[in-house]
Amino acid sequence: MRSAILFLGTSLVGAQYICAAIEPLGFRPIFLLKIDEYLGTPRHAIEACEHYEADVNSSQDIFRAIKEHDLMKDVVAVTSLLDEVLPNACAVATQYKIIGPDPKLAYLTDKARVQKIIPEFSPPSFSFNLTELTNEQLKQFLQRCFDFQEFILKPGVSSGAVGMSILKRTLSADDIRQQIHDSKIEGAETTQNWMLQPRITGRLHSLEGYVKDGRAFFFGFSRRARKALTESITEFPVDKALPIDIQRRCQEAIEALVKRSGYMNGYFHCEFIITPESAYLIDGNMGRIAGAAIVQQIALVFGKTPPEIYRHVFDLGLFRGVHTSDFIYQKVNDEPTLSINYCLEQDSVVLDVIPPADMVCFHMQVADNGKAIQAIGKSDTAWVGLLAGTRANVLAEIERFVINTDRGFVRPFYILTEETPLKESFLNIACNDLYTGPAQTIAQQSDTQRGNEVTTSTASATNISEQQLRP
Numbered sequence: 001m002r003s004a005i006l007f008l009g010t011s012l013v014g015a016q017y018i019c020a021a022i023e024p025l026g027f028r029p030i031f032l033l034k035i036d037e038y039l040g041t042p043r044h045a046i047e048a049c050e051h052y053e054a055d056v057n058s059s060q061d062i063f064r065a066i067k068e069h070d071l072m073k074d075v076v077a078v079t080s081l082l083d084e085v086l087p088n089a090c091a092v093a094t095q096y097k098i099i100g101p102d103p104k105l106a107y108l109t110d111k112a113r114v115q116k117i118i119p120e121f122s123p124p125s126f127s128f129n130l131t132e133l134t135n136e137q138l139k140q141f142l143q144r145c146f147d148f149q150e151f152i153l154k155p156g157v158s159s160g161a162v163g164m165s166i167l168k169r170t171l172s173a174d175d176i177r178q179q180i181h182d183s184k185i186e187g188a189e190t191t192q193n194w195m196l197q198p199r200i201t202g203r204l205h206s207l208e209g210y211v212k213d214g215r216a217f218f219f220g221f222s223r224r225a226r227k228a229l230t231e232s233i234t235e236f237p238v239d240k241a242l243p244i245d246i247q248r249r250c251q252e253a254i255e256a257l258v259k260r261s262g263y264m265n266g267y268f269h270c271e272f273i274i275t276p277e278s279a280y281l282i283d284g285n286m287g288r289i290a291g292a293a294i295v296q297q298i299a300l301v302f303g304k305t306p307p308e309i310y311r312h313v314f315d316l317g318l319f320r321g322v323h324t325s326d327f328i329y330q331k332v333n334d335e336p337t338l339s340i341n342y343c344l345e346q347d348s349v350v351l352d353v354i355p356p357a358d359m360v361c362f363h364m365q366v367a368d369n370g371k372a373i374q375a376i377g378k379s380d381t382a383w384v385g386l387l388a389g390t391r392a393n394v395l396a397e398i399e400r401f402v403i404n405t406d407r408g409f410v411r412p413f414y415i416l417t418e419e420t421p422l423k424e425s426f427l428n429i430a431c432n433d434l435y436t437g438p439a440q441t442i443a444q445q446s447d448t449q450r451g452n453e454v455t456t457s458t459a460s461a462t463n464i465s466e467q468q469l470r471p
Contacts, residue, residue: 031052121256127194205221265316297338343412355397
């Protein structure tokens with residue numbers, strides 16, 4: 001039997017490509033995770049592989065599962081596509097003396113620690129442990145940020161906006177304690193570091209790339225739009241829309257982080273809030289490639305397949321790239337790509353997702369039929385499915401999707417732009433004048449959709465013809 005790589009959890013898109021990525025390297029995957037946290041296509045992909053139950057956010061439970069199932073007889077390496085889990089992957093590698101991620105990731109996945117390494121590239125920040133929080137500390141920080149009326153509270157180690165909240169300037173230490181208590185995050189009130197930062201008005205971008213032998217390589221900026229705390233779309237690449245000085249500041253931030261931390265090998269997906277004047281690193285996301293569907297977008301731009309990209313991710317992060325030494329990113333497609341993480345406007349039970357029959361885009365349903373899904377806005381757990389491809393194809397195909405819910409048949413809900421007072425042309429998304437995902441049920445939609453204008457009819461939602469249901 002082949003030796004195994006132990007995966008502590010997985011990203012949604014990564015789940016369906018991991019096996020194909022590592023088999024040519026001579027390995028098979030073993031997953032440790034909570035299977036009920038995965039739905040749709042990702043769950044089916046995991047269930048097709050060897051997998052065991054464990055809370056991957058708890059090192060104690062990971063060690064329990066490893067011992068209980070005698071996994072170390074086959075496992076030669078351990079990793080994760082989840083940055084918040086990478087410290088536990090490092091701990092497993094150390095405990096069992098097997099290959100693991102770059103040891104520096106034991107602390108580089110903590111947003112609070114990254115901010116302290118490169119404070120000049122970060123927003124003003126107040127980092128604290130709940131056991132040490134005082135009203136006086138909070139008051140002093142708020143006084144330094146007198147220009148801001150809203151603040152972001154977020155855990156040092158998390159992803160997908162889990163545990164994040166937006167608070168008004170009138171917040172108190174008790175308000176923060178209550179938010180942290182309500183987050184239900186592992187170690188939230190004991191071991192977790194927390195950050196409070198002013199809510200800076202700008203666009204959310206990420207700089208994608210990897211580090212090899214301590215040198216950073218960049219292959220492009222992605223730009224995302226959020227509806228509150230839910231990421232709705234990703235465009236890649238968007239480098240041409242950003243001034244050179246802004247791009248260079250982002251690159252300098254990553255180069256400084258790599259140099260000062262000693263990080264040697266692995267991918268990164270560094271998030272920035274970009275304003276007309278500057279760029280602020282808000283999340284290092286060191287040690288992993290971007291989540292959602294961006295790997296599929298990168299594959300289109302550089303003429304790769306998603307398994308080829310993930311193969312390089314794992315080979316570089318675990319084996320310093322010795323098996324993929326000839327792998328290079330060479331752009332072959334200038335057509336912009338887009339992915340839509342489509343959702344629902346209202347809390348609903350998803351009964352079925354009906355895609356077009358002749359799709360050319362990547363599509364993955366991430367919500368199980370029969371499961372209740374929260375409305376867009378609270379976190380990325382609101383995603384029903386992911387659609388990725390060239391921008392023209394994605395925008396054409398998303399309009400032909402139908403979601404059957406307990407509230408009736410609806411179109412996917414998403415946004416293409418965020419509401420923002422910024423008017424500078426370089427920050428405006430290229431498809432500002434395109435149609436944004438409608439909230440109406442199918443019966444309320446007419447065939448006339450021009451720009452952001454939607455002409456609706458008054459047809460009853462209970463009288464939908466077979467023609468209207470055809471995607």
